[in-house]
Amino acid sequence: MQMQVGWTDGMSAPIKIVVIGLGWIGRKHATLISSSDQCVLAGVCDVDLSHQSYAEQIGVPFYDNVDELISAVQPDGAVIATPNSHHFSVAQICARRKVDILIEKPIADTLAQSQRIVDVTKEQDVHVVIGHHRRHSPFIQMAKSVVENGELGKLVGAMMLWTLMKPADYFDVNWRTTRPGGGPMLINLIHEIDILRFVCGEIRQVFAHVSSENRNLEVEDSLSISLSFENGALGNIFASDSVPSPWSYEATTRENPHYFYSEENCYQFFGTNGALAVPGMEIWKYTSGSATGWQYPLEKSSLEVSQEDPLHSQLDHFCRVIRGEESSLINAEDGMRTLRTAHAVLESAEKQIPVEITH
Numbered sequence: 001m002q003m004q005v006g007w008t009d010g011m012s013a014p015i016k017i018v019v020i021g022l023g024w025i026g027r028k029h030a031t032l033i034s035s036s037d038q039c040v041l042a043g044v045c046d047v048d049l050s051h052q053s054y055a056e057q058i059g060v061p062f063y064d065n066v067d068e069l070i071s072a073v074q075p076d077g078a079v080i081a082t083p084n085s086h087h088f089s090v091a092q093i094c095a096r097r098k099v100d101i102l103i104e105k106p107i108a109d110t111l112a113q114s115q116r117i118v119d120v121t122k123e124q125d126v127h128v129v130i131g132h133h134r135r136h137s138p139f140i141q142m143a144k145s146v147v148e149n150g151e152l153g154k155l156v157g158a159m160m161l162w163t164l165m166k167p168a169d170y171f172d173v174n175w176r177t178t179r180p181g182g183g184p185m186l187i188n189l190i191h192e193i194d195i196l197r198f199v200c201g202e203i204r205q206v207f208a209h210v211s212s213e214n215r216n217l218e219v220e221d222s223l224s225i226s227l228s229f230e231n232g233a234l235g236n237i238f239a240s241d242s243v244p245s246p247w248s249y250e251a252t253t254r255e256n257p258h259y260f261y262s263e264e265n266c267y268q269f270f271g272t273n274g275a276l277a278v279p280g281m282e283i284w285k286y287t288s289g290s291a292t293g294w295q296y297p298l299e300k301s302s303l304e305v306s307q308e309d310p311l312h313s314q315l316d317h318f319c320r321v322i323r324g325e326e327s328s329l330i331n332a333e334d335g336m337r338t339l340r341t342a343h344a345v346l347e348s349a350e351k352q353i354p355v356e357i358t359h
């Protein structure tokens with residue numbers, strides 16, 4: 001029988017959540033839900049029957065069909081952790097059965113499918129959270145508030161590095177290496193694009209170069225992206241999944257213990273009054289009253305940020321969204337804007353032209 005953590009007499013029944021898709025991230029969600037005091041893991045589903053033993057191991061009912069799972073378990077919410085190309089078909093079933101959904105990022109692999117997710121979830125009036133969980137990171141939330149409260153002055157630009165070495169067995173999963181859903185732009189850098197939109201504002205135009213020379217796959221392994229924002233700021237991302245390097249969100253934030261940790265920064269935000277490095281959260285500014293110019297010293301101060309697991313915070317948020325206590329931090333339309341921007345990067349790289357983004 002399912003263990004109900006933190007649910008005692010007199011409290012309202014905990015929210016019932018199911019996980020659909022039991023790959024790496026689906027199992028991570030299942031673990032978080034199982035240990036949550038906000039919800040219970042009511043069932044899991046995967047089309048691959050080899051995952052049944054995992055369900056038995058964690059003591060939850062297993063289904064290989066989403067409809068059967070929903071009929072049997074009657075969940076309040078579902079986490080969709082299937083490959084990107086299956087997000088729409090699963091989201092559609094959940095929405096029609098009035099189940100609120102947390103869809104792993106990106107919302108889908110094509111804009112057409114993400115539009116269908118927007119439409120069906122609106123029609124069925126279900127809540128949607130897109131799993132851009134880094135919006136819940138204390139580092140990113142702090143960066144957003146520093147930029148928005150004008151501490152850096154007027155935002156001038158942002159620079160991001162996502163450079164690391166993916167392990168060889170990562171590429172054993174076919175969808176990760178083929179279009180339209182695979183490749184670091186749609187799987188990994190979609191996080192950077194979403195963070196830039198969240199912290200700095202809407203992106204207006206992108207120009208990109210991509211290379212697949214290091215891994216020789218159908219999808220890119222390295223990217224250089226130049227961006228401009230609607231507010232006039234400029235941005236830059238350099239990314240590669242085939243270089244040994246300590247500069248990536250994964251390596252520097254310590255949010256995911258699976259990754260090597262380095263005490264480096266991966267993002268920098270620049271304003272007319274100062275600069276911020278993330279996740280070190282160091283702000284560099286002239287001392288108060290000092291003259292400005294490159295010959296004068298800058299002072300470094302550090303912001304205190306407590307370490308939290310953003311996937312955990314995202315789950316708590318999803319529970320509050322299901323209970324109607326909060327609106328989604330990133331709904332289907334917003335997730336589609338991030339996807340549209342990511343697609344603009346790939347279009348720019350393919351055609352070698354700047355691409356304007358209109359939402």
Ligand SMILES: NC(=O)c1ccc[n+]([C@@H]2O[C@H](COP(=O)([O-])OP(=O)(O)OC[C@H]3O[C@@H](n4cnc5c(N)ncnc54)[C@H](O)[C@@H]3O)[C@@H](O)[C@H]2O)c1
Pocket residue numbers: 020021022023024025026045046047048051066080081082083084086090104105106131133173187
């Ligand atoms: N938030 C993050 O940082 C993060 C990290 C990794 C992956 N993801 C996202 O999570 C999703 C899954 O990624 P992954 O790497 O865990 O994939 P994976 O290929 O390892 O696992 C996906 C699982 O879904 C199952 N599946 C496929 N179609 C299904 C269906 N119709 N119904 C039920 N199960 C189905 C597969 O059998 C597989 O077990 C992707 O959208 C990916 O982009 C997000």
